[in-house]
Amino acid sequence: MLVRPAVVFKPGYPATGEPCVIRCEVSCVGTNWNERTDHTNRAMTVHYRWRYLDQMSNAWASVPMSYVAGSGVGDGEMYEATLPAQADIGDLEYFFECDFEGYRYRHLDYTGSGYAYTTEWLSPRILRGDTAVEGGREFYTRLRPMASSFGEMLLVVGESGAEQTTVVMTPLETGRWRGIIPLAGRAPTNICFYLRGEGQYDAVADAFLPDPVYWSDASQTVPSPLPLTGTCDSGAVPPNHRIRIATAGSSCVEVLFDEVSGTYWTARAEYQNFNSQTADTDPIQDRDQPFLQSPALSFPLGSLTFMARAYDVASPARIAVYASTNGWDAPAESWFEVHAFSGIAHVPYRTYRFVPATPVQYDAIRLVVAADGSSGRACVDEVVISELGAAGVPPSVKVFVPTEPVSELAGTGAYIKKRLIVRLSEPYAQDVTVRLDLSPDANAQNGCLGLSQTNLVFAAGAEEQVVDIGPLDGTALSATDGFTVTPVVVSPVAAQHHYLSLVAVAVRVLNEAPVIVEPAGGIASLPASFFVQSGQPHSFFWNVTDAAADSSADVGSGMKITWHFGDDTWSVAWGASGTIEHTYANVGDRVVRMIAEDKDGGFDEVQFRVRVATEPVTLSTPVPVPLAWLDLYPSALAAAGGNYESAALGDVDGDGHTTWQEYVTGSDPTNTLSILRAHITVDGGTAQVTWTPDLGPVARCYTVEGKTNLTDGVWLESGPGMRFFRVRVALP
Incomplete structure (x- = not known):
């Protein structure tokens, strides 16, 4: 049986632009004891595709899944795979396939007074929908435009003990949410609210926490006029206090909330939602008959935000923002253009934002698409006009990084390459150059974070670029404090004033311990690994793999190799590979121990046995037998096929004494009558x-x-x- 575990994705809520891990649990429920399977004969695959509701979708793709070591044997086995990043919001559909080489899947049919066994031959077996049989709808999850640790963020509006309403907030950017509280009218009114986060994902425990998190601002004891901003305290129970605001002259209140810092912004707003994400709306026509015009505005324009896409596949759209200062119903010639968005494509709805350099009092706003053929038609949705307070979240340049520490071996061997994403919150009409500054500087203590490029050029209208991470050097400091990546807008100058929010993030780099490839480790019991002649120097070879930054032969800062030779002597060498000589003065078996330690404290060690003698001897016998002595008994060697070790362990004359025992006693190993x-x-x-x-x-x-x-x-x-x-x- 294939089962979706409690946490299917890692991180718990996948977002656009980031790869994610998907998991499935497999058990033998319903099979006969002699039909049970495990990871040794199961082949797991996840099939997936991106779909934007009913408008468009990608073809199905698939990725093989790997068994998670230690997760179970037969029952409770976990399998996982990494799905590549998806560029846009939408549904990520998926289902699992288990090929168990023709084994029967047996389930119980509890019908009537008893139950009857039914058997299905299914190879491969597919899990879709809510059942463990073929058919039914695939599983799906909604890809968010941003990363968040909460499944849902709610505004709880109303006094404690009174009738309350909840407003579902919309994710905007990483850790930031927006909620629109509708008002009964435009007359002055007081409202209060607090915030509640549901379904929090704990990355450390890799689990969803069952209890909500609550936020409120205890300093807001009396209603405060809008716009208003502040910082919330969090708690595990609904707060007794509320955020209290006084508003007038708008149909809505916009609330922005940052779940990381606890900061909130509130402002008067006008809001229109056409639900065009689920059904195509009529496109905007022309400025004489605009598809969308705002109500009369009673507050200065602080920001305009809307979602849009081109109506036709092959005709990019241009949406112009027109304003009127001659009344809400001014004639067409009285409206004037204040901003424009070009290159809007027929892709899933994307967010566009216009923030004036200073708040401006307009009577009304229109969104206009020219009807003269210079622009394709466009559809819009989720239009929010807000006063200055909402402009506390200006256009931004943000860097999105992996939530977990990055291995210093990322991109090498079996380690997946990691990337960071640099994203403009809205497109710009010209090319924009962004520089990524790194701190602290790379050194032995701080480690190193390398990026494939640090000067990025966003072509006009582009919003996102991907940067490969590497080379890397993880240290104790880089695993905790990490490296700060700060975006800086270099040019043009106007873009520097436009993108006022430059969000720095931290990338933690994890040190990986070295791995000894040679010599091969083993137990210190027989057989010995090899023969060493006493009184003569012997060269021990080593080969260690680790990150390049940890593999140098620099004394004091490179790969430290410590040899304990088993005769109360030891030596230190440096480098990821090399040889070291040692001379044993006395014969006998010695247990050799080698330790490889990188500059950051990661280490690996092996031990093995060597047999020290004056001449070549056997390795697998309790006492060393000289090969020259075995050469004196060719019939014993012939019986062992010429193998000295087998000859020494054998009893060719059948007298009950092995050849090595007869060497010790001095008897003839080929003569039955010759014994001690x-x-x-x-x-x-x-x-x-x-x-x-x-x-x-x-x-x-x-x-x-x-x-x-x-x-x-x-x-x-x-x-x-x-x-x-x-x-x-x-x-x-």
Whole structure:
């Protein structure tokens, strides 16, 4: 069975212009025990497409999904894949496909008094809609124009204990929302409200928090005239106090809210919504019969915001903003152009904003498209005319960066390349040059954040550019404080005064520990990794992978390699690869430990066993057997196919003693009758123990052990009164 987990996407609410991770959970619910599958024979795929309601959509694409290690075996297995960034708002439709190589999917049909087993042969098996069978509507999620940690932001309007209404806010920019509170009339009135955020996504816990977050401004104890701005306090329960405002002369109040800083802006506004995102409206005609004209304005124009798109695919539109100072119903010749937006394309609705250099009192505003053929037709929606207070959010240049720390290995090997997006909140009529300033400067302590380009040229009408991140160097400081990326408008001068909000962001860079490729690590038990001849220098080779900034051979600031040779000596070398020499004075097995440590504290280590001897010896036997000694018994080598290790571990003569044991005892490994034998003679009541073969006290160490009775538990060094003996032999 395929199941959507509690958190399907990471981050929890995907936004335009950013890749996102999508996840699916797989279990064996409903299958027989002998039909259970797991990630070793499952192939998971996610199919997706971008669709803008009923107007347009992309073709289906697919991405293979990877098993999340440790998430489960068979049941509860998690799979994930990274979906590429989508450029526009709309629906991201998706469904999952599981190919489990023809295995049956069995489910229970609980009908009647009992249940009957039904079996489906489905390969591949597809999950769509709310059921685990083929067919039905695909899953979908709405792509936002901005990143936010909340699923929904609401304005709760009204006094505590009285009848309250809620206004759903619209996401505008990263962490910033807009809500329109309608008024019963234009007469003076007092209203109060607080804010509530629902479905908060916790990136650290990777979970949606169940409880809402509330915001209000305790300093607003009496109604204040508009425009008004302030800062909210947040809490876990509905606040007792409200934000209180006094308004007159408009049909709406616009509320802007920044969820990160808690700042809010309120202002008088006029608002028109034609719902043209869900159904095409008639296009704007000409200035004599404008499709859209505002009500009479009782406040100076601080900002005009609307959504628009070209009505025809092949005819870009130009929307001009006309104003009147001769009354709301002034004749056509009395209206004059104050601003224009060109190059509006037949794409999903995009937001356009006009902010006068200083607030101007107009009687009314019109949006006009010329009917003389110089412009294509256009559709508009979500038109907001606001006074100065709403202009507290002027046109901006913003940088959007990954929400999680960027690995210093991003873009190398299996690590996905990361990017940042530089976005103008609205298009400009001329080319705009934006410079990206980075701080702090790159050094060993701060680390390094590289960008593929830092001087960006936005062509007239363009709103977005993508910049690759890299090369990178992560440090302890860069993982916490990160690097600040600040956009600066360079030219033209008029654009510097237009884009007044330049939003700096931080990119955190995470250090990755080095990985030792060679020597290969292993347990310190047999077999030994290789033979080392005593008294002669031996070269140990190493190869380590890490970020380029951490891989230099600079002493004190590069890759530090520490060798512990297992004979109470150690040495330090520098660099990601190289060789180091060491000479062992004494024979025997040694456990060698190598540690690779980068300048930022990340490390990896391996250990392995080497066998030190005066001549080439076997590696897999408990004691080293000289290869020259094995050469004396060609039949033993032949029986092992010429392999010295196999010959030393074998028992070619079948006498119950392996070849390496017969090397220790000095017997012939190819002669069944040649084994270590002990003899007892009694002379004057004293037992004398001898043995054959006897290689002498220099070549071997012999120990005679005895017991008084065979039932004694322990063999002891031979002594008076003992009647039973054995001989132990070892290399010196």
